[in-house]
Amino acid sequence: MNEPADTADTSRFIVTSNRGFAAYAQDELRLLAPGTKFDELIAAETYVMRIPLGREAAIRTIAEREPIFLRHMHPVDEAVSIDGTKEDIAVVTASIRKQFQNAPSRSIAVQIRKAEGCRGDYEPVELREAIAGTLSEQFGVLSVVKDAERIVSVFIAPGTAYIGISAPEQNLSDWPGGAVRFRKEEGQASRAKFKLLEAEYAFGLDFTRYSKALDIGAAPGGWTSLLLDRGAEVTAVDPAELHPELLRHPKLTHMKRNAGDVAFPSHTFDLLVCDMSWSPKQMVKLILPLLDALRYGGTAIITLKLMHGKPFQTVKDSVRAMQPTMELQKAKQLFHNRDELTVYLRKIH
Ligand SMILES: C[S@@+](CC[C@H](N)C(=O)[O-])C[C@H]1O[C@@H](n2cnc3c(N)ncnc32)[C@H](O)[C@@H]1O
Known part of the structure; x- marks a missing residue:
């Protein structure tokens, strides 16, 4: 069964901090919106946040006073039930196709993350390709890694896929989960x-x-x-x-x-x-x-x-x-x- 939909006064987001620092981010977020609740997806790092503000108000409030320890967030427009079989690919793709009709764009980045130890009969890359392929076929959307107009985010947890489509700036970082990757150069003086x-x-x-x-x-x-x-x-x-x-x-x-x-x-x-x-x-x-x-x-x-x-x-x-x-x-x-x-x-x- 799918989880209850958001209302005008509550919305859900997947929020991520550096490992071990999520509790600080949660303190900051509760200060911004008292009554905000969190369910763990990855210990001390990634959570489902239910915030007592509508989607746009929540994004605005967080952007205005960006929490120090909040590395990344993305909205949950829909949470669909999954069972780890290849069927998930069709279920998730159908949900995204439906959502995309309401918020079309010319280019997208598809970002798939999953909870630790969450196994399925498919790899995240298969899901990503299926989503990108469907959106390209049906809407002529270009799938890119960087500088996309919109980001399609999917977080796979046991039993549930959390799906959201957002503008990159609404996620605080346009890297998946805010995990910024730079290429290591030859002879680089230090990783610092x-x-x-x-x-x-x-x-x-x-x-x-x-x-x-x-x-x-x-x-x-x-x-x-x-x-x-x-x-x-x-x-x-x-x-x-x-x-x-x-x-x-x-x-x-x-x-x-x-x-x-x-x-x-x-x-x-x-x-x-x-x-x-x-x-x-x-x-x-x-x-x-x-x-x-x-x-x-x-x-x-x-x-x-x-x-x-x-x-x-x-x-x-x-x-x-x-x-x-x-x-x-x-x-x-x-x-x-x-x-x-x-x-x-x-x-x-
Ligand atoms: C974490 S490392 C800096 C790394 C550097 N940002 C990089 O990109 O390679 C810290 C440095 O601070 C220096 N340091 C510590 N105390 C200092 C002091 N009182 N004056 C100058 N340098 C100091 C240490 O010698 C050490 O090389």
Whole structure:
């Protein structure tokens, strides 16, 4: 039997956080809409959320005050019963065909996810191909991986497939489940580079627009190498060694020093990044004297390590310590963050 339909005042979404951090996202969502309930699909990561707001109001409310720990969401327009046999493919495809008539588009990305240990007689790829094939045949829709006009999401759980069609921005991320995948390049200095790449994407930044960057805690150099790739002149501060390939770069200055032992003229940099992996308190103490070297309007991207399970307090305290010089633009736990989150700030004083 299919689950009860949503009403004008309640709607369902599949919501995903980094593994282990879903409880924080749930706290944030309950604060936005008291009475919101969650049913587990993947422990501490993915849940069905029933929120006491209509679909569009829920999307708007969440977009206006985007929860730090909510990585991805998609609406559930229909939840259909499935039994793990190949019949599921026809059942799910029929539901999507029906929904698609109400919200046609020229291009779609079909994203299939499933609960852990949920086995069936078919692979997700078969289901994806069947959906894409049907929509192409019947509506002439182009199926793409990125930059689709709409995303068709299917989450397969034991006994139920949760199906929704949405615009990419309504999902917070256009990657399936918000799991952002970058291709690993040859000779890449560190996987940490992905964190800054993801921050650029998640915060809508364009690092080619910055000319002078200061990277605090730069070794082995993933962030520095990205900023050099983007054309910035980079001053990298770290007592540890940088990747040898970077050292030849004409736009790099490596100061092999502790962040507490360096100083720069006022307003030298338009971008400051810091990924020191220290206690936020210590990190902020080291950063504060360096903020004078950032131009007005300049950007800071900083990772905050989550130390004692009080992430909201950590963000509040760290940001407050940098006020009124800096203004928080956004705090987000990115897919590539582990026990940390990333803050994006702008210098306003
Ligand atoms: C997580 S790693 C940074 C990785 C870097 N973002 C990358 O992409 O390769 C942290 C770095 O912070 C540096 N660090 C820790 N304390 C520091 C301090 N007081 N001053 C400067 N660097 C420091 C460490 O030496 C270490 O290389």
